[in-house]
Amino acid sequence: MEKVKVMVVDDSRISRMMVSSMLAKTNFEVCAMAENSAEAVALYAKTKPDVVTMDMNLPDADGIECTRRIHAIDPKAKIVMISAMKDAKLIMQGRMAGIGSFLQKPVSTNELIDTLMIMCNENVGAVAVYRESYVTTFAKVLQQSLLSIFGIKSEIEISQNEDSVVRVNGVAAVIGIVGEPKGRVALYMDSDTMYSLSRAMLGMDPQDDLSADEAEAAIEEAGNIIAGRAVSRVNDVFKDKEMRITPPGTVIGTDIILSNPELISFNVIAKTSYGDVHMSVGFARGV
């Protein structure tokens, strides 16, 4: 996915650094940093950012005036104000000047990212937020873990699962997610893939004996590791969140339907030489 360009306007070097570090592990890229209004207008014209974070206090003009000047050169400019003060008068003046959203310092990482995402795509709501903030991380961790745990490369595809129904033939390790947001992740695959992957995980040859119990336990442990890593990664980016995982529950059999219509859920498929490894990631509605 293409990086989303962000320009940070703030007279404080520390504030600029904080915003850039919050965006460092995300899909946003700081393309410009300005410390005053004149510089902001010049850099906006030069770098054409997708979205701007704007401080209220600038040495040569305030953030509202700076917003007006940017809007003069690009009426569609998307600007979010980040200021120490956030009162009704400021919000009203800001809205009239064309500021789309207001955040108060200190701003939390998830607040910033979710706001920037919603601003960059006004038609998207929770689905896109979940997808970009969480599911892409789960997918990356799945891909990296398949390589580190099983030693296999994979191609990843992510899609939204509209009806939130998953069909399992083989094995599914279901791991709950608690904290904010709540949800669950299920790692599942068919039996052949389960045996191949488990042998790879345990360093066994294809002809070595491996019981169903052992193979299922291997997949369960892999699910546990992958979910744990993904949640740690999310916690690392969103420092104010603490998601945790519950112990895995595993279902084994044919024609099992895993149905969670109340969740917003996504399918991640990792295509490997051993077969497809599926991961369903679902979160409770309401960010």
Place this chain on the structure above:
Amino acid sequence: MDVKLVNPFIDAFTTVLPQMGFPTPQRTGMTVNQQNAVSQGVAVIVGFTKEIRGNVVYNMSEETAKFIASTMMMGMPVESFDEMAQSAISEMSNMLTANAATNLTALGLEVDISTPSLTVGSDFQIKISNEQYLSVIMDVSGHQVEIDIAVKQ
């Protein structure tokens, strides 16, 4: 496996169901198991973690699930175990486990619960523990719900 940790789940079941219009459920059986549980048709898995970790499964036949969903929806007929009925069973599992979590807090054990995972199918296996777990059979108006509980302290 400490029985003290299982009672909060049973208490939740006997407290919450009457609030939803069911007669008070009766406990009709309790076994300690090692083997995987077998789905009776509809099984909801809810994980929990914090001061104790584990899983609880509400395991029932599709007929029982439809009966429960219908009663929860004020007697509305439930012909098939459709999305609405599934939501009702998920919601019941969520309420039961949240109530059990409150009961556990009263014992000084805080737990956070995950969203319920509803599974449908016949005769598939459910593994919630590498060790022993407890199964309790609850009777609700002649319908049986098996509650499988695995807790680690």
